[in-house]
Amino acid sequence: MPDATDPGVAADSTDATDAEGLTVGRVSSRLGVTVRALHHWDDIGLARPSLRTAAGYRRYTAADLERLHRIVVYREIGLGLDEIRAIVADSATDVPGALRAQRAQVAERIERLRQLGAGLDRMIDAHERGLLLTAEQQAAIFGPRWDPGWAAQARQRYGDTAQWQQYAERSAARTPEQWQAVTDTVTGLDRALADAMAAGVTPGSPEANQLVERHRAVFTTAYFPLTRQMQVCLGRRYESDPGFAAHYDGIRTGLATWLRHSIDANARAHGIDPDAATWQ
Structure with missing residues (x-):
């Protein structure tokens, strides 16, 4: 040109x-x-x-x-x-009308950006703290035996893992009411496990395997996706970790060991050697 x-x-x-x-x-x-x-x-x-x-x-x-x-x-x-x-x-x-319409669009964009900023703040807090609940809310939702310091301990131990990131992203989007629903679901599962053990359900039976699969599904929905190998590793921790063992044995004596054996038996039914299972 x-x-x-x-x-x-x-x-x-x-x-x-x-x-x-x-x-x-x-x-x-x-x-x-x-x-x-x-x-x-x-x-x-x-x-x-x-x-x-x-x-x-x-x-x-x-x-x-x-x-x-x-x-x-x-x-x-x-x-x-x-x-x-x-x-x-x-x-x-109508220039003023056109400018007013543009101003309205700008206001909408500003509000969307404000909401995005608030969402980012929640995401950052969730990655750093795990739970976006006050100590009072945690006690009301998780019960009097809940220690608010557990979230910080989990962050210190697992903060660099993909599972923590997945958990934090779910936590950032979860309201106290939704956490209450999660707690109710987990409590219902714990009760079903204890009832099965009391009824003499043996690890490896169809009923026990069904409960193990239910446990994996509930955990996946509540926290992060749980594979069967990861579930085996978690079962070991349920039995060996004093905090986990106290939780399950507080529901019914011996429940932590029964749950671990049930998880191991279900893993074998799916071709997994529990002794060789790793966090993957």
């Missing part, structure tokens, strides 16, 4: 005066827009220069510059080129 070699594109031309019109380069510098944008606006008929040199170079008059200034202002507040064209081309256009 002719303007590609116009000396005013690369720098101000000392030969170009306001009376002769401003070069593309000078207009670009004055308004802070690119030469490419000026060319595009000319091509689509949004802002065509009123003058051309004998060589075909664009030259912009004071009136052209005023129109361009309006275009730049409207573009900066987020109006599209078609909306801008309607405003600058038609004096009958």
